Amino acid sequence: MDSFNFQAPTQIVFGKNTEAQVGALCKKYGAKKVLVHFGGGSVVKSGLLDRVCASLKEAGLEYVLLGGVVPNPLLSKVYEGIELGKKEKIDFILAVGGGSVIDSAKAIGYGLANEGDVWDYYSRKKTVTGSIPKAAVLTLAAAGSEMSSASVITKDEGMLKRGLSTEYAYCKFAIMNPELTYTLPAYQTASGCTDIILHTLERYFVAPSTKTLDITDMIAESLLKNTMRNCTYALSNPCDYDTRAEIMWCGTLSHNDITGDRSFGDWACHQLEHELSGMFGVAHGAGLAAVWGTWARYVYKENIARFVKLAMNVFGLPYNSADPEATALAGIAAMESYFASIGMPTNIHDLIGRELNDEEIRELAYKCSFMNTRTIGQFKKLTIHDMENIYRLAK
Numbered sequence: 001m002d003s004f005n006f007q008a009p010t011q012i013v014f015g016k017n018t019e020a021q022v023g024a025l026c027k028k029y030g031a032k033k034v035l036v037h038f039g040g041g042s043v044v045k046s047g048l049l050d051r052v053c054a055s056l057k058e059a060g061l062e063y064v065l066l067g068g069v070v071p072n073p074l075l076s077k078v079y080e081g082i083e084l085g086k087k088e089k090i091d092f093i094l095a096v097g098g099g100s101v102i103d104s105a106k107a108i109g110y111g112l113a114n115e116g117d118v119w120d121y122y123s124r125k126k127t128v129t130g131s132i133p134k135a136a137v138l139t140l141a142a143a144g145s146e147m148s149s150a151s152v153i154t155k156d157e158g159m160l161k162r163g164l165s166t167e168y169a170y171c172k173f174a175i176m177n178p179e180l181t182y183t184l185p186a187y188q189t190a191s192g193c194t195d196i197i198l199h200t201l202e203r204y205f206v207a208p209s210t211k212t213l214d215i216t217d218m219i220a221e222s223l224l225k226n227t228m229r230n231c232t233y234a235l236s237n238p239c240d241y242d243t244r245a246e247i248m249w250c251g252t253l254s255h256n257d258i259t260g261d262r263s264f265g266d267w268a269c270h271q272l273e274h275e276l277s278g279m280f281g282v283a284h285g286a287g288l289a290a291v292w293g294t295w296a297r298y299v300y301k302e303n304i305a306r307f308v309k310l311a312m313n314v315f316g317l318p319y320n321s322a323d324p325e326a327t328a329l330a331g332i333a334a335m336e337s338y339f340a341s342i343g344m345p346t347n348i349h350d351l352i353g354r355e356l357n358d359e360e361i362r363e364l365a366y367k368c369s370f371m372n373t374r375t376i377g378q379f380k381k382l383t384i385h386d387m388e389n390i391y392r393l394a395k
């Protein structure tokens with residue numbers, strides 16, 4: 001990579017009981033009245049929300065609560081947050097939850113700092129010029145939103161899921177206590193780790209003409225191996241602190257650009273998946289596992305050497321000098337077997353419980369191509385026709 005951009009402006013406060021510092025940290029970043037945003041109730045049940053509120057009170061901060069964010073967060077909740085934020089004159093948003101809650105908080109932050117309908121920014125009609133400050137108490141290692149420039153929102157009408165990446169998206173700080181992830185159901189742990197793996201793979205598969213730095217590739221390969229090893233262990237040892245800590249930090253590093261500037265990454269699987277989770281409400285990571293193998297087999301000939309590198313450096317597979325393509329394909333199969341071993345679907349049938357019909361395939365590809373106005377992917381540029389093929393082949 002001849003040139004790249006790297007910025008990681010979020011303060012990370014990592015470790016046991018770090019949520020007790022949340023009030024002081026909000027104050028440090030200028031908060032006076034905080035919107036505490038959360039999801040469907042896991043943080044109420046675990047007592048985390050009470051601890052967060054106690055810390056805010058102790059720091060002398062006012063706050064209002066807004067829960068009810070659903071996985072694949074909805075625009076309607078964002079509108080509710082913007083309205084509440086204006087009415088209550090809030091000046092800081094604290095997301096307590098996973099990627100969906102953090103993304104919803106980011107969208108509310110945009111809505112409070114920019115004129116007009118916030119969806120116009122997600123649908124690329126307008127460009128954001130700022131956000132009110134926000135921060136996160138992370139409860140799920142997955143999306144990496146706690147240190148990423150991205151947020152992804154689904155418009156209720158038409159279930160259109162759209163991502164937006166800006167320099168104003170970054171959290172001021174993120175509290176990361178691995179103990180907070182002990183209560184995750186196994187499926188969410190596995191889905192989260194799949195997302196972490198995919199954030200790394202998307203950056204690994206750059207355009208064939210793009211040269212990558214060895215150090216960046218080595219970080220990516222280590223991150224993949226570490227996430228896989230620890231995810232497998234966490235599934236039978238959900239309350240092992242060290243394992244949860246490894247996964248949590250991998251989640252953040254997988255998406256803060258240390259494994260590669262996101263703008264050089266492929267991202268086709270993410271684009272294909274966003275339409276699936278927008279339309280069927282499935283867990284994002286599981287949707288990624290369902291399409292990755294099909295995508296990989298569809299595109300690997302663009303740069304067989306890159307897939308060979310993955311096979312050898314991540315899965316320890318031997319190089320078949322007489323048939324490098326066989327090594328590349330063995331690496332793809334190894335990645336798929338890993339997903340299956342942690343209970344992830346490796347096709348769309350296993351993801352949604354049935355096969356897609358033709359009409360759905362056309363609708364997914366149409367939405368994914370932004371109504372046939374764009375291609376996706378950099379490793380191989382995919383047209384709407386390719387998108388249909390991949391959805392069809394992934395069944």
Ligand code: NZQ
Binds near residue numbers: 152285
């Ligand atoms: O809503 P609650 O009750 O909190 O339950 C959540 C939710 O049902 C539950 N959960 C979270 N922490 C828990 C817990 N349950 C028990 N114990 C805990 N400690 O997990 C479920 C899923 O939560 P969600 O936030 O939806 O998961 P995730 O963190 O995987 O976020 C997924 C969203 O992030 C987007 C995805 O598209 C999806 O909408 N992404 C955001 C990115 C970004 N902003 O940079 C990048 C990603 O590629 C991704 O696209």
Ligand code: ZN
Binds near residue numbers: 143195198199270284
């Ligand atoms: Zn993702």
